[in-house]
Amino acid sequence: MKDIQSIQQDLIDEFSLFDDWMERYEHMISLGKSLPLIDPTLKTDEKLIKGCQSKVWLHSELKDGKVQFTADSDAIITKGIVAILVRVFSNQTPEDIVKADTDFIDEIGLKEHLSPTRANGLVSMLKQMKLYAVAYQAQLKN
Amino acid sequence: MFNIKSIRADFPILQRQVNGKPLVYLDNAATSQKPQVVIDAIVDYYSNYNANIHRGVHALSQEATDKYEAARQKIQHHFSIAKAHEVIFTSGTTQGINLVANGFASLLKKGDEVLVSALEHHSNIVPWQMLCEKTGAKLLVIPMTEEGTLHMEAYSEMLSEKTKLVFVNHISNALGTINPIDEIIFKAHQVDAAVLVDGAQACSHVKPDLKELDVDFYVTSAHKMCGPTGVGILYGKEAWLKKLPPYQGGGEMIAEVTFEKTTYADLPHKFEAGTPNICGGIAFGTAIDYLNHIGFENISVHEQELLEYATEELSKILGLKIYGTGTEKTSVISFNLENIHPYDVGTILDKLGIAVRTGHHCAQPIMEYFKIPGTVRASFAFYNTKEEVDLLIAGVKKAKQMLS
Numbered sequence: 001m002k003d004i005q006s007i008q009q010d011l012i013d014e015f016s017l018f019d020d021w022m023e024r025y026e027h028m029i030s031l032g033k034s035l036p037l038i039d040p041t042l043k044t045d046e047k048l049i050k051g052c053q054s055k056v057w058l059h060s061e062l063k064d065g066k067v068q069f070t071a072d073s074d075a076i077i078t079k080g081i082v083a084i085l086v087r088v089f090s091n092q093t094p095e096d097i098v099k100a101d102t103d104f105i106d107e108i109g110l111k112e113h114l115s116p117t118r119a120n121g122l123v124s125m126l127k128q129m130k131l132y133a134v135a136y137q138a139q140l141k142n
Numbered sequence: 143m144f145n146i147k148s149i150r151a152d153f154p155i156l157q158r159q160v161n162g163k164p165l166v167y168l169d170n171a172a173t174s175q176k177p178q179v180v181i182d183a184i185v186d187y188y189s190n191y192n193a194n195i196h197r198g199v200h201a202l203s204q205e206a207t208d209k210y211e212a213a214r215q216k217i218q219h220h221f222s223i224a225k226a227h228e229v230i231f232t233s234g235t236t237q238g239i240n241l242v243a244n245g246f247a248s249l250l251k252k253g254d255e256v257l258v259s260a261l262e263h264h265s266n267i268v269p270w271q272m273l274c275e276k277t278g279a280k281l282l283v284i285p286m287t288e289e290g291t292l293h294m295e296a297y298s299e300m301l302s303e304k305t306k307l308v309f310v311n312h313i314s315n316a317l318g319t320i321n322p323i324d325e326i327i328f329k330a331h332q333v334d335a336a337v338l339v340d341g342a343q344a345c346s347h348v349k350p351d352l353k354e355l356d357v358d359f360y361v362t363s364a365h366k367m368c369g370p371t372g373v374g375i376l377y378g379k380e381a382w383l384k385k386l387p388p389y390q391g392g393g394e395m396i397a398e399v400t401f402e403k404t405t406y407a408d409l410p411h412k413f414e415a416g417t418p419n420i421c422g423g424i425a426f427g428t429a430i431d432y433l434n435h436i437g438f439e440n441i442s443v444h445e446q447e448l449l450e451y452a453t454e455e456l457s458k459i460l461g462l463k464i465y466g467t468g469t470e471k472t473s474v475i476s477f478n479l480e481n482i483h484p485y486d487v488g489t490i491l492d493k494l495g496i497a498v499r500t501g502h503h504c505a506q507p508i509m510e511y512f513k514i515p516g517t518v519r520a521s522f523a524f525y526n527t528k529e530e531v532d533l534l535i536a537g538v539k540k541a542k543q544m545l546s
Contacts (some may be wrong), residue, residue, distance in 0.1 A: 021161075021493050026544055053485040053501050053516070074515060075483035076545055077490075120485060 004096050007088050008104035015108035024109055028080030035083040038072040049121045049128060054078040056121035060132040066091050067136055069129060078120045081105075081113050085122075089129050094140060097133035102126060144440040149525050152177040152432075156525060163495030166530045171315055171474050171521035172499055173365045174346055176429075180368055183428040187421040195420055196411075210420050213427030214410075220430050221360070222351040223377055227409040230376040230383070231423050235342040238361030238376035239309075241413060242338050243269035245386030246307060252278030255304040257297070257335075259321065260286040260507055261314040266340050267507070270309060279306070286511060290317040290466035298329060305335040312344035316508050316519070317466025318474025320344075327357050336382065342366055342374075346523065347445060347472045349438045358382055364422065369429035373422030376413070383409050390415040441524040445473040448522040452531045459538060465517055473522035479538070482545045484518045490541035491518075496534055 002010075018024045042059045049056040054075035061068045069090040073079040088104075089097050105114050114122055150156050153175045158165050167175060187209075193202035195210050211226075218226045232238045250256075256270050260283050274281045282300055285293040292310070301308075308330045313320050323339055330337045338359040341350060345362045352360055359382065363374040378386070388395055388406055395415040397405040406412045433441070452475055456462055461480035478484055488500030501516040502509045509516055520534055 022544070025490070025493070029544060053488075054483060055515075075485040077486045078483075 001091060004088055004092055004100045011084060011088070012104055012107050021109070025077070025080075028084070028110070029076055030080075031083040031087075032073075032076045032079035032081075035072070035079060035086065036070065038070045042070065043072065049124045053118070054120045056082060056125045058125055058128055060129070060136075062094075062136045062139070065140065066093055067097060067133055069132075071125070073121070075120065077113070078122060081110060081122055082125065084110075085126060085129065089133075094133040094137035098130060098137060144436070144444060146444070146525070146527055149436065150527075152179070153525055154178060154181070160495040160497070161493050166494075166496040166533050168520040168522060168526065168530070168534060169497045169499050170346070170523040170526075171318075171343060171366075171519065173371070174368050174523055175525070176368055176370070177432050179432050180370065180425050180429050183425040184370060184421055187424055192421075194417055206420055206424075209424045209427075210418075213423045216427040216430050217375055220349065220434065221377060222353045224353060225380060228377055228380055228383065230378065230410045230413045231418050232361070232374045232376050233372055233419065234363040234365070234374035235340060235361045238359075238374060239266055239338070239340065240269050241376055241389040242359050242361075242378070242386070243273045244389050247273055247276050248387055249385070250274075250277040250279040250306055253304060254279040254306045255282055255300075255302070256280070257282050257284055257300055257305060257308045259284045259292055259310040260511070261290070261292060261317065261319060261321070262309070262311060262507070263315050263340070263342070264506070266309060266311060270307075280304075283507075284310070286508070289468045290314070290319050290508075291468040291470075292319075292321055292326075294322065294325065297326065301329055301333050301335065303333055305330065305333050308335050308337045309340070310337070311340040311342070312350065313341075313347070313472050314466070314508075315343045315474075316502075316517070317468075317476050318343075318471045318521070319466050319468045320470040320472060322470075323357070324355060327355060331356070343472070343474075346433075347438075347442060349434075352377055364426035364429060367426075367429050368432055369426040370419075370422045373419045373426050375426075380409065383413070388412050388415070436524060444524050445522055448526055448528065448531055449473040449475070451528060452520065452522070452534065455531065455535045456538065459535075459542065461542070462538070465512055465514075474519060475521075476517040476519045478514060478517050479542050479545070482542065484516045486545050487518045487538065487541045490544060491534070491537045494533070494537045494540065496537050498534075 043057050047057045047059050054073055056073045058071045069086045071082045071086050073082050155175050191202050191205040193206045195207040214229050215226050218229050256279055258270055270281055284297045287293050310321050310326055312323055327337045336358040339357050341360050341362040346367045358379050360377040365371040395407050395412050397407045463478055465476040484500040488498055491498050499519040
């Protein structure tokens with residue numbers, strides 16, 4: 001299993017193939033479309049992260065010491081970023097998730113989507129992923 | 143003569159680029175851009191005669207006071223208001239609404255009714271909910287039709303001797319619908335109810351004659367009318383303004399203060415506590431001069447042309463639905479592409495240098511009615527062009543192709 005840094009590097013390499021924003025966005029949209037569907041029973045208000053503009057649902061489970069994330073969004077561009085975050089953080093240990101940074105988002109030219117004023121739910125999603133990891137980390141220690 | 147090229151040259155911001163593309167600014171319903179004369183008025187104030195007003199004996203204070211009061215008079219004449227002291231400077235529409243709502247708290251009792259239209263902006267609903275909670279009055283909503291217009295028969299039936307206040311916007315910010323406010327006011331007066339009209343969306347498109355409308359209160363913001371942010375006006379009929387208690391305590395609003403009793407200043411100062419937005423008020427006056435120089439007749443003709451053209455071209459896009467299809471509309475188009483989230487469309491348009499609004503436009507009840515998360519809203523001003531509409535259409539098509 002690849003670690004967080006190498007997945008981030010993969011993404012940077014992948015996105016560097018594109019010359020302009022349109023191709024980058026098209027790639028992001030296709031990533032969003034290929035995100036495995038979240039179990040509809042998990043799309044509850046409890047799992048909902050409310051942005052003013054788009055909604056994000058995030059579910060997590062701990063399996064064999066690793067955190068599994070599944071997620072969805074009602075907006076496809078948001079879902080593309082959701083897919084990227086799931087790819088980076090899912091199937092990793094809580095410890096690695098907690099200490100990981102997200103500078104790669106800047107490097108692949110999608111920083112504007114993680115701005116707190118964008119109100120698309122992504123900043124809160126990232127925060128929530130980290131919070132889950134912290135919680136699992138505590139759980140594993142006990 | 144209406145010369146679009148020279149008008150555009152008046153607005154420095156329209157010359158800039160966004161994401162490497164020339165800016166196409168179609169978010170005018172949120173705020174308008176500012177012409178150089180307004181920017182100059184702001185700079186002139188702070189460079190040459192900044193002083194506190196209404197109390198200094200020195201020259202600067204006198205100059206600033208004269209200019210500020212001259213702006214009040216400009217506003218008075220622009221809106222055909224009988225007396226200058228019926229113009230209250232506020233920080234904007236929202237403050238004007240809160241001032242009236244707060245004032246009515248002492249006039250309403252349990253069993254009274256307040257009517258609000260279903261087309262309202264949040265800011266126009268919350269103060270009345272608070273007022274009704276405080277007084278025990280009942281808040282009733284005038285329903286909306288499928289076309290996004292007010293249901294006038296329902297309104298007539300809702301009016302009774304219990305009705306004390308009616309609140310409607312002149313023009314809906316989310317859909318662009320022009321409400322029949324003359325009829326709304328006339329009918330409300332038949333049951334002796336007062337009417338407050340929110341003119342925030344209207345005043346950049348039309349020049350309301352408040353005397354003829356016979357409206358009791360009218361509020362608007364300068365920033366939607368090419369003026370600066372943080373300033374607006376409340377118009378109130380003198381009799382009403384005398385009846386309402388002051389909104390905030392402080393300097394300027396008092397005549398005499400002892401620890402036993404304070405006598406309030408006369409209108410308009412009774413409602414203008416503290417140092418006002420002097421510069422904003424003066425620049426608001428300049429903005430009004432500028433709009434009148436362009437001419438509201440010209441503005442309306444040009445904007446309606448853009449609206450018709452954009453509506454026609456957008457309607458040709460398969461799977462595009464326009465919300466708010468009443469015949470009386472200003473240059474606002476709210477729309478969605480089938481199965482595509484408005485946020486996605488707005489994001490792609492932004493990358494193309496096109497500024498539109500996406501979301502619920504602070505009008506969640508309307509979105510709930512249509513069962514949608516929001517819309518994409520393009521709103522045109524007199525400085526927009528047909529070429530910009532073409533760029534919008536091309537952008538929407540591009541977004542559709544990328545997002546489908």
